[in-house]
Amino acid sequence: MDNVNGVELGVFVFFLAVVTVVGFAAARWRRGQTILHLDEWGLGGRSFGTFVTWFLLGGDLYTAYTFIAVPAAVFAGGAMGFWALPYAAIAYPIVFLVGPRLWSVSHVHGYVTPADFVRGRFGSKALGLAVALTGILAMMPYIALQLVGIQAVLTVMGVKGSGLAKDLPLFIAFALLAAYTYTSGLRAPALIAFVKDTLIYLVIIVAVLYIPTKLGGWGHIFDTAQASLSKVNPATHKPGGSIITSDLNHWAYGTLALGSSLALFIYPHTVTGALAAGRRNVIKRNAALLPAYSLLLGLLALLGYMALAKPDVAAAVRAAKNPQLAVPTLFDHVFPSWFAGVAFAAIGVGALVPAAIMSIAASNLFTRNVYKAFFRPDASPAEETRVSQFTSLLVKVGALVFVLAFDKTLAINLQLLGGVWIVQTFPSLALGLFTRWFHRWALLAGWAVAMVYGTVTAYQQASPTQKHFGQSIADIPFIHHTGYIALTAFVLNMLVVVVLTGLLKLLKVPDGVDETSPSDFLADADDPRVRDLPEVTTG
Template identity: 80%
Template structure:
């Protein structure tokens, strides 16, 4: 390690240590009779109110991805990086429509995961397994993105090296995250989210007010950014981007926003945060309140233009060949050392909260929809919890594989890759909350088609820095435009699901038993059917 900024690193470590202590202490916060129950360890006792849920979901959905990947996309390509702002406006009406219904049916039947709901709704363990495995797979790159954010700020502070030393910070972050998640479950990120959100708001308000005064005002920022983006990219010979989207990018911009909005709430970590709410109205209120974070997201995206307008930041990023360093370099070169340390701590803590929730969500999926469904149908609540705790450790290891094995120059691709997969679960989850018209075999066939097409197409995309998985965009068949692969795969998914549904109905194939009823989807707290000591309820022993 050379040229380590001692002030920045010390402040970063102090905040990191403080939230780690909070994470361990959370095991005793609002605790029930025992932590060894998935309702307690994995869902925080299903008791969070509007205030806590707002911080939890905000800390979950707006993470290191917000601070690192979005501004770096703006830095690298200009206006195209702003696609993440309108998708929030599209997503929250969807959350308002499906969130309360999923919460109601889950609390009434004791469902812990969305895959639990799918299995009960369609009477199919196989379809539930497909949804669960997809969720686990999608979580890996998303958790990796959080760890990449920590690595980026450590690199800018001078904590770097070669070989194992280069990746040591990631292993340290993994160890701390794994330890307090194992001990405290969902209560840890819920409590830490208060610290995380406070830090992020402080940093972004200061950045929006202070940094323009150092860069000649907003007129100077946009003029310099436009000039920088107009320069030819050495790898392509074309301009890197523009302050405005063009006719060539409208489809890409729109499909990224729409496709991501379908994925937002059916990500396993989003579902986990929502199911931890104590009442149905908590979800409805948060669907109305959470768009406030979209304003924050737009302000953060502007940091990409600020970085483009700072010659020192541009030179540092070019030397490193890594656009994701744009915001950390901006903070390092513009802020006083002490406040840069605070800003880096905000990014680091902003990575811990979602990474913890994501690992819990993935482990719950494995426990309920693989272990309990296929291996140990008679598992006790304590056994389920212990399996989930252990699997949460393995999930984080899987995320490290993504971090170490994939190119990280545009970290946003990690999240968008997971989005391609998780959107393929929307028909079974989102549509299934309103109608059971689609047959379980149709949904399974559609899921397989969407997953195969999406994965292969994403694998086939190259970029100047990597030969595979280089972009989430590809040509849309029969349209003649480039768009988000997830949305194209989703259309294929729906077509196959409808066709197969019509075929199996014509063949009079049994549809499977639906264990839910109409009243389940509007039920509130106190209407639960499954007893707390049997979280699997009627799901255990179900066939198909």
């Protein structure tokens, strides 16, 4: 494609324009007394019901990750890339257990971020800071993944050039995103999620019904994909993969699924979305409703096989040496231009919405748990909101740096790297919702050891195209299978936490003060202790 496809680009731009208008309008939707409260800007006033919460959580959980990164992994590696499906299923029993308790305790004590809770629960500002910084760090590669998604779509539409012009569309898209996030806060992504998810459902249904008929049916797609994957790759002298996992990668498959499922609900942006629910039960109901998105994720992953099954698409993607182009190229080849434009808009908007929510969540963390906790304890709500808005811009810039600096051979590695980090807050955050047994210094030490181990191990992994951070799986010590680094680090983390807690309790080292009580974890909206946001920030 040497030329820009005008129809595709026109439709794409039209939908992005609609979304931008909706974003600005969102600032006026269900507005509380003032947007200049962090809780108003960052959590949309926390008044969303089951349906809006479902859209909102789905909007940030299923993203360019779903449309671009997972199909790319399946395109490049076969069944190994499908681990995202079990991940997206087993994450929900965890949400069901963890989510309602976090909602209740947060609404009783006015916690806006996961770090707020950890600080209050364990009486440790240092532990809160560790959780906050981990969250901010983990968000950046995840936002970067969204950018890679938009980049892939623009590339296939023919928007490419050399030098600075190459990244220009990317910067324009992000300037738009930054603008409406800045003015509307979480309400913008919530309303846009309606547009986005409608588009996404439409595109997916058409894709999984229409494309297989064009390619000779599902059976033929799987058979052709298998034939294509079993060809020996000239670079590695090994087959690309297989359509079922083998003894070599069963451990990797399982640990990637389990490690990622631990990560899903403790990402700052998922917490932000969940806290915006109006009632405790809204989260429980959503734990049962959200797997609808997981089913779509599974079907979308298989688009990677459809790209393999269409020889011209497979050849074009391989020539570009960018598996992230698999789905956009497939759409470009099988859909009429106008519908390809709709599909690209779905992917583009589907990347922008979560990027907005993620940057809001990261900036909330900075404002409350770094700026306010350590520099300006008496900052006014208006000042908090301004700092948050500014940080949200900085976080987006940080993500841009990740995009430009990182090898994008397999974008899914960006999300997996974020997972290596965020999973290390699981003991303080998720387990902390159930037990107060852990000592604050043990949690901090476990976190530190696991962060260093995880980062160093990830840094050491090479891939054919990259010397460092080439993949997120590595040998598991003592077990001698390849597994997800996040999970190995998590086990190490827990060992340190348990051993040190025992030791510190034995030495009677004073523990922090727990400001929560057992009943706080069960409070629902009708409980008088459950406060709304304006009260929390002003009172």
